[in-house]
Amino acid sequence: MILEQLIHECTKNNTKAQEQLYHLLAPKLFAVCLKYSRSYEEAQDNLQEGILLVFEKISQFKNIGSFEGWAKRVVINYILQQYRNQKVFEIISEKIPDTDEVEIEDENVSIEFLTQIIQSLPDRYRLVFNLYVMDDYSHKEIAEMLGINIGTSKSNLARAKAILKDKIESNSNYSIKKTK
Amino acid sequence: MKDHKNIERLFQEKFKDFEAIPPQESWNIIASRLNEKKKKKRIIPIWFQLSGIAASFIIIGALIWNFQSNQNTNSPNNSNETVVVGVDNSNSKDKISNTDFNNNETLRPEKNIENSENNTIKFDSKRIDFKKSNPIVISNEKSNIRYKDKKK
Numbered sequence: 001m002i003l004e005q006l007i008h009e010c011t012k013n014n015t016k017a018q019e020q021l022y023h024l025l026a027p028k029l030f031a032v033c034l035k036y037s038r039s040y041e042e043a044q045d046n047l048q049e050g051i052l053l054v055f056e057k058i059s060q061f062k063n064i065g066s067f068e069g070w071a072k073r074v075v076i077n078y079i080l081q082q083y084r085n086q087k088v089f090e091i092i093s094e095k096i097p098d099t100d101e102v103e104i105e106d107e108n109v110s111i112e113f114l115t116q117i118i119q120s121l122p123d124r125y126r127l128v129f130n131l132y133v134m135d136d137y138s139h140k141e142i143a144e145m146l147g148i149n150i151g152t153s154k155s156n157l158a159r160a161k162a163i164l165k166d167k168i169e170s171n172s173n174y175s176i177k178k179t180k
Numbered sequence: 181m182k183d184h185k186n187i188e189r190l191f192q193e194k195f196k197d198f199e200a201i202p203p204q205e206s207w208n209i210i211a212s213r214l215n216e217k218k219k220k221k222r223i224i225p226i227w228f229q230l231s232g233i234a235a236s237f238i239i240i241g242a243l244i245w246n247f248q249s250n251q252n253t254n255s256p257n258n259s260n261e262t263v264v265v266g267v268d269n270s271n272s273k274d275k276i277s278n279t280d281f282n283n284n285e286t287l288r289p290e291k292n293i294e295n296s297e298n299n300t301i302k303f304d305s306k307r308i309d310f311k312k313s314n315p316i317v318i319s320n321e322k323s324n325i326r327y328k329d330k331k332k
Contacts, residue, residue, distance in 0.1 A: 013218060015211070022207055027199035034200055047202055048209050055214065111194050118191075133188045134195055161187050168187075 003067060011059045018055055026051070028068060029075050034115050035130050036079045038123070046082070050075030076135065080145055083123055109168060117167045124148075125160035132157050 006024075009017030030047050037043035054071045061070050118126055127146065131137040132153075137145070139153045146153070 013214075015214065018214060019207065019211070022210065026206070027201050030200045030202040030206075031195070031198045035195065044202060044206055048206055048213075051210050052213055109190070109194070111198060114191065114194055133191050164191075165187050168190075 004063065007058060007061065007067060010055060022051060025054070025068065025071055029054075029071060032072055032075055033079070035118055035134060036076065036127065038119055038126075046075070046079050050078045053078050072135075076131075077145075080127065083127060084147065086123075108172060113171060114168075117164055120167075121160055121163060125156050125163065128153050128156040129160035129164070 003024075006017050006021050010021055026047070029050060030043065033043035033046045033050065034040070037046050054074050057074060061067060118129070121129065124146070128142055131142045131145070132139065139150045139157075142148075142153045143150045148156075
């Protein structure tokens, strides 16, 4: 079935079409959820709620741009809404941390490990990092989406990158030691 | 800043085509939630339908009742009026007994009857009722009038 047809059937609450669309979208959306959530379990919850929201709002999709991109935005907005409700953005740290000149050797880094260290970031760092680095939002857009200053968004990103870099380095050091 | 770009590039490249298949139970949960929503959506129209049927019954019932009561207005109202007349009769009978003695007195009452009939023309319905019910009523009225005249 063509995607357009599938979407049209989903607007009529056709269960079979919904299941087909789910299996088409779920792997990509679950990847998004894993990056934006604190844990695997939370990612699963966010995926379920996000997909339900996609089906609920599917009639609002106007065939402009990719459906996948639209569904992704719906899910991301849902996750951000959850964090907004939890008021995780109220703590503001404006100081930009010092950065080392060390470059990262990424050859040995697995995607599971990267997902894990993203999830372990403080909420506001994780969200800003994901929005800016993974999903190409500008600091201005992020500031609007999260209800923070542009400066805060920039400093949160810098802090997130510093933490991630440290974790990757310590991991690669560990693996180097281990191989020796 | 160079390593920052590297970190960004590292994550972008690694996650570029990243896909993760969620556990099977996720779809089961979503499917059951979708079913719940469908049931809720179905329930609402049923209520609308039922309330619509109920409303139409009430309207039809009201119309029938209204129509019937309109038809009945002629007979029950007449009976009411005759009852009133009857009451008048009973009263007037007593009055008749009082006035009978004076029957022969004058011719004035008859003139008054004509007057009173002229008056009653204004109340068409009452006048008709009197005629319908029986002539005695009229005679009673005569006596009534006589009585009134006497008072004068």
